[in-house]
Amino acid sequence: MSIYVIAKKGGKLRGVLCNLLQRLINYIMGFMVVGFDGSRAFQKGRTGTENYSFQLLKSLAKIDRKNTYVVYVRPGVETGKNWPKNFQFKEISWLRFWTQGGLVKQTFKDGLDVLFVPAHTLPLIRRPGLKTVVTVHDLGSEYLPSMHQLKQQLYLGFMQKFQLKTATKIIAVSKATKIDLINRVGIDPKKVNVVYEGYDQKLFRPVKDDTLVSSLRYYNLQPKTYFLFVGTVQPRKNLERLIRAFAVLRPAASKLVIAGNKGWLSEEIYRLPKKLGVEDRVRFLGYVPDEDLPALYCGAAALTFPSLFEGFGLPILEAQACGCPVLTSNVSSMPEVAGKGAVFVDPYSIDDIVKGMEQVQSSKFKVQIVKTGLENISRFSWEKCAAQTLEILESV
Numbered sequence: 033m034s035i036y037v038i039a040k041k042g043g044k045l046r047g048v049l050c051n052l053l054q055r056l057i058n059y060i061m062g063f064m065v066v067g068f069d070g071s072r073a074f075q076k077g078r079t080g081t082e083n084y085s086f087q088l089l090k091s092l093a094k095i096d097r098k099n100t101y102v103v104y105v106r107p108g109v110e111t112g113k114n115w116p117k118n119f120q121f122k123e124i125s126w127l128r129f130w131t132q133g134g135l136v137k138q139t140f141k142d143g144l145d146v147l148f149v150p151a152h153t154l155p156l157i158r159r160p161g162l163k164t165v166v167t168v169h170d171l172g173s174e175y176l177p178s179m180h181q182l183k184q185q186l187y188l189g190f191m192q193k194f195q196l197k198t199a200t201k202i203i204a205v206s207k208a209t210k211i212d213l214i215n216r217v218g219i220d221p222k223k224v225n226v227v228y229e230g231y232d233q234k235l236f237r238p239v240k241d242d243t244l245v246s247s248l249r250y251y252n253l254q255p256k257t258y259f260l261f262v263g264t265v266q267p268r269k270n271l272e273r274l275i276r277a278f279a280v281l282r283p284a285a286s287k288l289v290i291a292g293n294k295g296w297l298s299e300e301i302y303r304l305p306k307k308l309g310v311e312d313r314v315r316f317l318g319y320v321p322d323e324d325l326p327a328l329y330c331g332a333a334a335l336t337f338p339s340l341f342e343g344f345g346l347p348i349l350e351a352q353a354c355g356c357p358v359l360t361s362n363v364s365s366m367p368e369v370a371g372k373g374a375v376f377v378d379p380y381s382i383d384d385i386v387k388g389m390e391q392v393q394s395s396k397f398k399v400q401i402v403k404t405g406l407e408n409i410s411r412f413s414w415e416k417c418a419a420q421t422l423e424i425l426e427s428v
Contacts, residue, residue, distance in 0.1 A: 107124075201225065259333055263347060277385035278389070281389055330354045342365050372404045
């Protein structure tokens with residue numbers, strides 16, 4: 033039983049003494065107490081940063097049995113079982129100001145050596161001497177301010193100017209994001225480490241024919257009859273240009289299928305197919321569970337992902353792992369993530385997107401793109417992500 037667990041069962045003074053003793057033991061043994069912001073990790077319907085938090089936490093639990101992790105979660109969440117003994121979960125019951133109130137309080141109470149925040153937002157007030165590591169997924173609010181809510185622009189703008197500069201270390205999920213942090217925020221390059229995200233290797237793989245047909249039947253789809261987009265329905269995903277390109281295309285694929293939650297400023301995107309007279313060929317599936325995504329990727333003529341800005345672009349890897357041809361943008365992090373396994377287009381040019389959709393359907397390019405995509409994914413895994421993250425946590 034760790035000193036931390038004993039402290040939980042004692043009074044305040046006992047807790048303080050146990051925390052000090054735990055830190056002394058850790059220092060002598062070379063171990064750490066890591067605070068992990070798990071506020072996003074156990075949300076239902078995880079996407080983006082929530083998925084990153086959950087997968088990274090699971091992978092850290094597989095590879096690190098020596099350091100103690102205090103995982104802070106919101107009240108009432110189901111964290112599941114079978115976590116190793118060095119992973120302890122603590123609920124912070126604050127409904128408002130969870131990070132800037134509740135988490136701040138815990139950094140003073142618990143004997144943390146380092147606090148890791150896997151999604152942008154560090155506490156403004158911290159215990160003196162506490163080391164902090166934060167992951168930055170993108171600077172979309174800086175590049176595309178009109179496509180973010182005002183509160184996001186103001187809050188993230190402040191975060192970039194103050195919080196990131198006061199962090200001990202920053203993890204960027206791509207080289208493109210690291211360059212943005214240096215050029216846009218003025219972060220010291222030595223302070224930023226690039227650690228790529230991973231993908232679920234057990235889930236995302238080619239689906240066999242019978243299983244594929246059966247899975248697609250639920251969505252009333254047939255293999256190779258549709259283009260696919262996966263992601264939140266919002267302006268920065270460039271769906272308006274994608275729909276306009278699809279409307280003028282004469283494709284072998286007869287449908288454009290959009291899988292993802294409704295996002296901010298999405299009303300015009302949902303109205304556009306009717307305006308263009310293709311409402312019977314464009315389908316919005318809403319949120320799709322992760323377990324259904326491999327079949328959608330495998331059944332698609334191609335993933336069409338011409339986003340205007342991405343910190344990483346996980347659907348690219350998921351599609352490549354499923355043997356799905358990929359069309360994506362030639363800007364931001366997308367060429368870095370896709371490698372040579374994609375057709376790249378100018379996301380601001382409808383004509384170029386049309387040409388890309390024609391190209392990605394041709395048998396000449398499709399076979400090579402799929403082969404190269406399957407080779408490309410070997411660069412990425414959550415185990416690699418966890419190992420590199422742990423190395424950074426232990427170095428601060």
